Amino acid sequence: MAADGSERHTAQVVGADGEMDGPALERFAAAAGLVQRGLSYAVVSIFGPQGSGKSTLLNHLFGTSFTEMDALKGRNQTTKGIWVAEAVGIEPFTLVMDLEGTDGRERGEDDTAFEKQSALFALAVSDIVMINLWCHDIGREQAANRPLLKTIFEVLMRLFSPRKTMLLLVIRDKTKTPVEYLAQALKEDIHKIWDSVPKPEVFKKAALSEFFNVEVTALPSYEENEELFKEQVGKLRHKFIHSIDPGGLAADRRGVIPASGFCISAMHIWKVIRENKDLNLPAHKIMVATVRCEEIADEKLRCFMLDEGWLELEAAVTSGPVRSFGMKLSDIIDFYLLDYDMETMYFDEGVRTVKRQQLQSEIVNHTHPAFETVIEHLHCTVLSKFKNDLEQLLRSGERFAASARHCAQSSSVEFEAGWRDAVVKHADWDGTNSRNKLQQSMEVHTACLRIAKLDELKATYKKKLLDALSGPVQSILETGERDSWASIRRLYRRETEHIILTFSDSLSEYELDQTTSVEMVLELREHARCTVVKKAREEAGNILIRMKGRFSTVLSHDKDLMPRTWIANEDIHAITREARLAALRLMSVMAAVRLDDKPDKIDRALMVSLLDGGPLCWKRSIEFTSDPLASTTWQEVSPQDTLITPVQCKSIWRQFKAETEYPVAQAILMQEAHRRSNNSLPPAWTILVLAILGFNESMFLLRNPVYILGLFLAFVLSYAVWLQYDIWAYFRHGTVSGLITISSSLLPTIMDIVTAIINMSHRKKHSLHRSRRALPYHAQSLSNQSHQHAEVHYHASPDTPSSVDSSSGSDS
Known part of the structure; x- marks a missing residue:
């Protein structure tokens, strides 16, 4: 409860009869010091069902002293009209409004005009509007104030310029349900109501966020757990401190009236609201039917979701294809729809029918993922069979296009049968997308397979062209004749035309369009040309x-x-x-x-x-x-x-x-x-001159046979060396090279020949000694010695047999 100093700042500004007490409002504003606040103030109001603890919440939250209901005296109306008070210990200045509860029995079932007016007034003048809701009432049409909010939104859009208001939904007596789920449901309801209300043309496309910020909080039961309640309210109180500062609850407010004009503005708004006669809600009977049918439908939906048959069916779907899925699911849905009809048969038929359709739609929507899984299994099965059948037909030698058409037709028939087996009679599911998806998958596979086959075909014929052109072109180019390119052109045209003719026949089974066929033929023809050019470039690189x-x-x-x-x-x-x-x-x-x-x-x-x-x-x-x-x-x-x-x-x-x-x-x-070798003998005149000039030398040699024998031996030795080592061949590469080669080999050869001559001399002496005793054998011994001499001297040069013959002839 508030202190005594704050109680004088509490006043009733609207009585139970709906009349506003303007002087009381002005006195309150003057006493509380509101007039001097300028724009530094905030207005907080609360409304909700009667007896929902609105006043209790405000007193604990803001330190006010609103009258609270005494539960020991019964659940009667406590707050009548509209009361205002100043929040204690909160900056900026915060004006708190406590509204009369809705659904009160004191005003009767049909007298709801004041409820509408007070709620609309609170929305019009408040920066923060708290809506008190019972946790167990969330989802109920009337208890959640959905019709009232819808009407308030419509009238607010029509009567006042827009201002940014914070809607703080306070869930009372919170249960075990997580706050996140409750908050999501409440926010979705608020947005649906906003989207459904008609708006002026200027705000036709306006979003709820342009006029309201929505937050949700939850509090435990005050009667059952008072300490926890106070603790949670203490935490909530911190949100109202500096509420108009950036980041505060009312930071986005617009169109704020200066504090000095608040009283005049509030009285004018209330007057406009009181004069509006069009505000009304659906009849109580319709509302009761709506709430009850929704409760029954929600219960049946929950029962369906927990149904063992459905859970088993859903689990089976995730593991693989399920036969008769549609028939089994339809039986389960029929059971719960019939149960709903039995429990709602005495309510309004229109409401009952609408809620039944909603229940059926929610059940169907809940089961749709399982149905999509069944169709996905069916899609995979049919597509796999299509691929296998097509592959088998192609392996057996069937034509590609005809095989693809046959397999596609049989797969489509199989898919239609599977679709009829899986569909649910309560759903109007369209199978066009699934059929198109299957058709597209088959076409994609067919196209990919066609591309692969065509690539193999092109590779085969390119290999044939390569084999037919590469080797012959290389051979022709190596000849380098004048008509080489004429021969290559004939070869190129002959082989290319022959292979392209065969290639065109092979393409016919794919039933390609004329443009594609021409492009592929041109590609093959270009490959033939590139093969010739490539081979020519290779040969040109080695020119x-x-x-x-x-x-x-x-x-x-x-x-x-x-x-x-x-x-x-x-x-x-x-x-x-x-x-x-x-x-x-x-x-x-x-x-x-x-x-x-x-x-x-x-x-x-x-x-x-x-x-x-x-x-x-x-x-x-x-x-x-x-x-x-x-x-x-x-x-x-x-x-x-x-x-x-x-x-x-x-x-x-x-x-x-x-x-x-x-x-x-x-x-x-x-x-x-x-030429020099053929002209080795000197001219005749040279020989004659040499004979005349060398007459004396010749006579000297004739008188001394020893010199003749020495010259003869020198000639034989030189000639043998000449023939054995092919001295002329050494001088073909130059005189210096020939001299070096000869000098490296001449000395060993001379030593061999000298050794052979010495041996021959020893044998000759031995033969003369024997001839004294055996004179008849003299001629034979001399012949043998000459033969051995020739063997020793010439057998060292096996590569020059002609020299051996020549020497033998000379010895003889």
């Missing part, structure tokens, strides 16, 4: 190696592909020119892709610009006004068909010439060496 190989072949082999012997009559210059011309033609073939059968001047440009000498050089000034290779593109050849640019050709030719000079030089040296 220098190919050119050197071609040059070497032509230079070192004759027309019969026999190795050349560089004799004196070979025209090395002409052969070199022929070899370079062959290499240049090979580069001409590799310079560009010529699949379009268009003429070009690449061959002529290369011949005129790169081939030195010959009859072509003088044509440069006639056919080309400038250097045709001083460019990065060929005339009449597109850049994408260019394999080797003119500038690259010139660079490659310079490198080619530099790397092929050595074979030509070697050929010239070999020819000179051959």
Whole structure:
């Protein structure tokens, strides 16, 4: 209870007869000091059912002294009219209004005008409106003040400019139900009421949050647990301190009247409310029927949710497909609807029917997730069967499009049968989306499978094109003939047309549209062209190696592909020119892709610009006004068909010439060496001069046979060394190299020959000794010794049999 000082600040401003006491309100405002508060004040009001403890709550919450009901004297009306008081110990100044309770028996069933007026007045002047609700009344139409709130919203929108009001829903005698659930239900009711009320055009699309903030709190029973009640009220009191500050309960209020004009504003508002005759609520009978039918419907819904048959059916659905789902669920729903009809048969038929439809709708909505699960199982089963059937038909060799249509039709029939088995007769569920989903899934699978099959088909035919073109194109390009590209074009067209014809026949089973078929054929044709171009680019990348190989072949082999012997009559210059011309033609073939059968001047440009000498050089000034290779593109050849640019050709030719000079030089040296070997004897006049000038020396040798024998042995030794080591071959690579090689091998050879001669001398002496005793065997012994001498001297060179024969002849 409030202290004595606060009791003088309590006043009745509206009497039980509905008349406002303006002077009393003014006296209260003056005594409480409201007039000097400016905008720093807040108004809090409370309304709710009679005997719900409104005054008790206000007294404990704000320290006021409103008259409380004495439960020992019966549940009679305590607060009559509207009372106001000042909250004690709360800043800013807070004016508290205690309204007469609703549903009071003193005013009767049909006299509810004052209830409407007082509630509307509280909403109009208050920043915070507390609505006292019994916890067990939540969900009831009348007890929860839903019709009253709806009427208040409509009148408030029509009568007053909008202001932001806090609706604080206070749940009394809280049960075990969590506050979150109760708060959610109450807020949903408030929003539904707001959405259903008609609004002026200017507020047609206005949301509830533009006019009201809604909060919910719950308090325990005051009579059963007074200490806990006071503790919870103490916590709630803190919310009203600085309520108009940012973040407070009334922080969003709008249209606040200055404190000096509050009394005039309140009296004017009450006058407007009293003169309004259109405020009314549904008849008590309809309200009772509404509340009771809702209670029965809620009870049946709860019983259905806890029904064992339904719970078993719901659990079975989560684990897999359930046969006869629709029939089983329909039987359970029929049982509870029939029970509802039996209990509500004496209430108003209109209300009863509406609530029955709501009950049926709520049950159907509750079971819809289980039905969707059944349909999802059905969808997966049918789709899996569709995939398996289609795969089996394709494996058996059936055509793709026909197989897909057949499987889709059979799957649709199976799905329709499953749908009829699962549907509930009470529900008007549309199966269009489910059918479309299945159809879409089958189409997606068919499309994916078609793409995969077509990819396999394209890969197969691309492989065939690769095998048919790659090797032959490489072989043709390696020849480097003038008609190489003509041969490649014939090969390309023949193989491509043949494979594309077969590919088109294979595409027919997929029943593709004309555009897609043409695109795929063009793609395959482009692949054939890319295969040729790729192979040509690979060969063009090795052009220098190919050119050197071609040059070497032509230079070192004759027309019969026999190795050349560089004799004196070979025209090395002409052969070199022929070899370079062959290499240049090979580069001409590799310079560009010529699949379009268009003429070009690449061959002529290369011949005129790169081939030195010959009859072509003088044509440069006639056919080309400038250097045709001083460019990065060929005339009449597109850049994408260019394999080797003119500038690259010139660079490659310079490198080619530099790397092929050595074979030509070697050929010239070999020819000179051959020429010198054929001209080893001096001229006849030289021999005659030598004979005349050397006459005395010759006579000296004839008179001294020992010198002749020494010269003979020196000749034999030199000739043997010459033949055995092929001395001429050493000098082919240069004089210095030949001398070094000979010196490293000559000494061991000389030692071997000297040793053989010494041995031969020993054998000769031994033979002379034996000849004295056996003269007849002299000739045979001499012959054997000569033969052994030849073997010792010449068998060391098995690779030169001709030398052995020659020496044997000389000895003989």
